[in-house]
Amino acid sequence: MDTAIKNSNFNFHPEQSVYNGKVRDVYSLPNDKLVMVASDRISAFDVILPRPIPYKGQVLNATAIHFLKATEDICPNWFEKSPHPNVSIGKKANPFKVEMVIRGYLAGHAWREYKAGKRILCGVVMPDGMRENQKFPEPIITPATKAEEGHDEDISREEILAQGIVSEKHYLQLEKYTRALFARGTEMAANRGLILVDTKYEFGLVNDEVVLIDEIHTPDSSRYFYADVYDENLAANKPQKQLSKEFVREWLMENGFQGKEGDVMPEMTDEFVNSVTNRYIELYENITGETFKPEPDTSVDTIEALVQKELN
Structure with a gap:
C-alpha cells in the first residue's frame, strides 16, 4: 500500500x-x-x-x-x-506575517549571503573574518516575511515595525520567545549530542495572547550539526555532519537546480x-x-x- x-x-x-x-x-x-x-x-x-x-x-x-x-x-x-x-x-x-528566524551559527542562507560579501543580514551586523559554520558571538534574529506564494523575503526589525506588519509590543514579545525557545532547543539538542544551528518560529494571536503555531525544531524548520565532530570539521574547513533538509538542497544544487527560472527539476529516484x-x-x-x-x-x-x- x-x-x-x-x-x-x-x-x-x-x-x-x-x-x-x-x-x-x-x-x-x-x-x-x-x-x-x-x-x-x-x-x-x-x-x-x-x-x-x-x-x-x-x-x-x-x-x-x-x-x-x-x-x-x-x-x-x-x-x-x-x-x-x-x-x-x-x-x-491569527498568524503574524513574519517568520522569526534565529541563527546561532554562520550556515546555510546566512553563509551564502556572507560569502557574497554581505555583512548585514536583516539589519543585523555579522562580524568580519568568520568561516562557514562558525558560531556567532550571540545568536542573531533574521526575520523573513511569510509569503503566500514564492520565496519568503529577508526583512529587518526596523522594516517590520515601519510597515506595521507587527506592533512593537508584540514584536518585542516575539523576540523574547524566540530567544528563549532557541535556548531550550539548544539545551535539548546538546543532551542528544547535537548542535541546534538555526531554526524558525511562527507565532499568532489567540484572544490577544501570543502563541507559538505550526512546527518547531523539525528538520524542515531547523538545522542540526553532530557535536562530536564539529570542532574537528571546523578546524579542517570540512563540511559539517548534519541532520537537516540541507542535504536535499545540496543534492538539487549538484544536479543544477536552485529554483531559478529555467532550472529543470532532476529526477527523484x-x-x-x-x-x-x-x-x-x-x-x-x-x-x-x-x-x-x-x-x-x-x-x-x-x-x-x-x-x-x-x-x-
Whole structure:
C-alpha cells in the first residue's frame, strides 16, 4: 500500500476551509479549531518537489509535538491533540506575517549571503573574518516575511515595525520567545549530542495572547550539526555532519537546480526518496531519543474517522 500523502482531500466538517501550504494542509473548522495534516510533500528553494517522501509527515508531526510539549512552560502554543500520526488538532490563531528566524551559527542562507560579501543580514551586523559554520558571538534574529506564494523575503526589525506588519509590543514579545525557545532547543539538542544551528518560529494571536503555531525544531524548520565532530570539521574547513533538509538542497544544487527560472527539476529516484525517508527518521530518533514507529494506514477513511472521534 502506498502510504505517502501527497495531497490531502479530507472532509472533516461541512463548513471547513482549507489552506494548502508547501507541506501542511490546514483545515479551519467552526469553534476556532484547526486540523493540521502533515503531508509527505517536501520543498526546497520554496519549490515543492515532484515526489512525496513516505513517513516524512509523521516524522515532522511527531517531532513538532515532542518540542511543543517540551516548551509549553516558555510559550503557550496552539497544539491540543494528535488523533493520527499525520494529524494535529489545536487552536486557531491569527498568524503574524513574519517568520522569526534565529541563527546561532554562520550556515546555510546566512553563509551564502556572507560569502557574497554581505555583512548585514536583516539589519543585523555579522562580524568580519568568520568561516562557514562558525558560531556567532550571540545568536542573531533574521526575520523573513511569510509569503503566500514564492520565496519568503529577508526583512529587518526596523522594516517590520515601519510597515506595521507587527506592533512593537508584540514584536518585542516575539523576540523574547524566540530567544528563549532557541535556548531550550539548544539545551535539548546538546543532551542528544547535537548542535541546534538555526531554526524558525511562527507565532499568532489567540484572544490577544501570543502563541507559538505550526512546527518547531523539525528538520524542515531547523538545522542540526553532530557535536562530536564539529570542532574537528571546523578546524579542517570540512563540511559539517548534519541532520537537516540541507542535504536535499545540496543534492538539487549538484544536479543544477536552485529554483531559478529555467532550472529543470532532476529526477527523484526510488533510492534517493528512500534515503530522504531514512534521514528524517534518523533525525527524529537522534533528537528525541525515541524509536520511530511508522503508521502505514494513512487512508482517508481512517484519518477522517479518527479526527471526527476527537472533534465530537
